Structures are given as structure tokens and as C-alpha cells.
Amino acid sequence: MSDCIFCMIKEGKIPSSTVYEDDKILVFNDVDPQAPVHMLMIPKKHISSLNETSEEDEALLGYMMNKVRDVAKLAGLDNGYRVVINCGEDGMQTVFHIHVHILGKRKMLWPPG
Numbered sequence: 001m002s003d004c005i006f007c008m009i010k011e012g013k014i015p016s017s018t019v020y021e022d023d024k025i026l027v028f029n030d031v032d033p034q035a036p037v038h039m040l041m042i043p044k045k046h047i048s049s050l051n052e053t054s055e056e057d058e059a060l061l062g063y064m065m066n067k068v069r070d071v072a073k074l075a076g077l078d079n080g081y082r083v084v085i086n087c088g089e090d091g092m093q094t095v096f097h098i099h100v101h102i103l104g105k106r107k108m109l110w111p112p113g
């Protein structure tokens with residue numbers, strides 16, 4: 001998607017600080033961190049939101065969930081972390097390329113704001 005910020009990051013057209021990359025996903029630091037560690041995991045495939053996934057994405061989505069633990073370990077989140085996927089307007093999604101927020105190094109609040 002040519003006008004998608006996260007596709008541009010994936011293609012190296014917008015700089016970001018990469019934490020982890022493989023053939024399926026990219027993980028980079030959020031530009032507006034809400035915790036001492038705040039990373040975003042994106043699939044390299046453009047999927048706009050959780051509302052736009054299909055059966056053919058099940059393996060990729062499962063792969064992402066399974067990789068969260070490894071990325072959290074890489075970032076030293078040994079005391080736990082929070083994983084968030086915002087979806088749509090009420091979910092306060094602002095970038096329409098599905099992404100997993102991984103936040104840590106502080107105590108999270110519940111319920112979230």
C-alpha cells in the first residue's frame with residue numbers, strides 16, 4: 001500500500017528503529033512511546049485491521065502472537081508486559097496497517113483508558 005506509513009517503514013522509506021525483523025514481520029520502536037519500552041509488531045503483508053483478516057491470515061496471526069514472547073525477551077521485559085491491538089474508531093486505531101503494541105518496563109493500569 002503506497003500511502004501506508006507502516007508499509008513505508010517496512011520498505012525503509014521512513015526511518016524507524018528496528019528491534020526485530022524476519023521474512024514475515026517487522027518490530028520497531030513506537031515514535032510516541034507510552035511506556036519505557038513500547039514496540040510495534042507489524043506483518044509485512046498489508047492487512048488494515050483486525051476487521052480485515054481472513055482465514056488465509058490465521059497462520060501469520062498465530063506466528064505474530066508466538067513471536068511476541070521472543071521479542072519481549074529481546075527487549076528485556078522479564079517482569080511482564082502488555083500486548084494491545086487497537087481496532088477501528090472506538091478502539092482508537094490511528095494507523096490502518098494491523099500492529100501489535102508491546103509495552104513494558106512499567107506497571108500497567110487496568111482498566112485501560
Ligand code: DGP
Nearest residue numbers: 005016029030031032086092093094095
Ligand atoms: P494505533 O493507535 O494503535 O493505530 O497506534 C499507532 C501507533 O503508531 C502510535 O502509537 C504511534 C505510532 N506511529 C505512528 N506513526 C509512526 C511512525 O512514523 N514511526 C513510528 N515508529 N511509529 C509511528
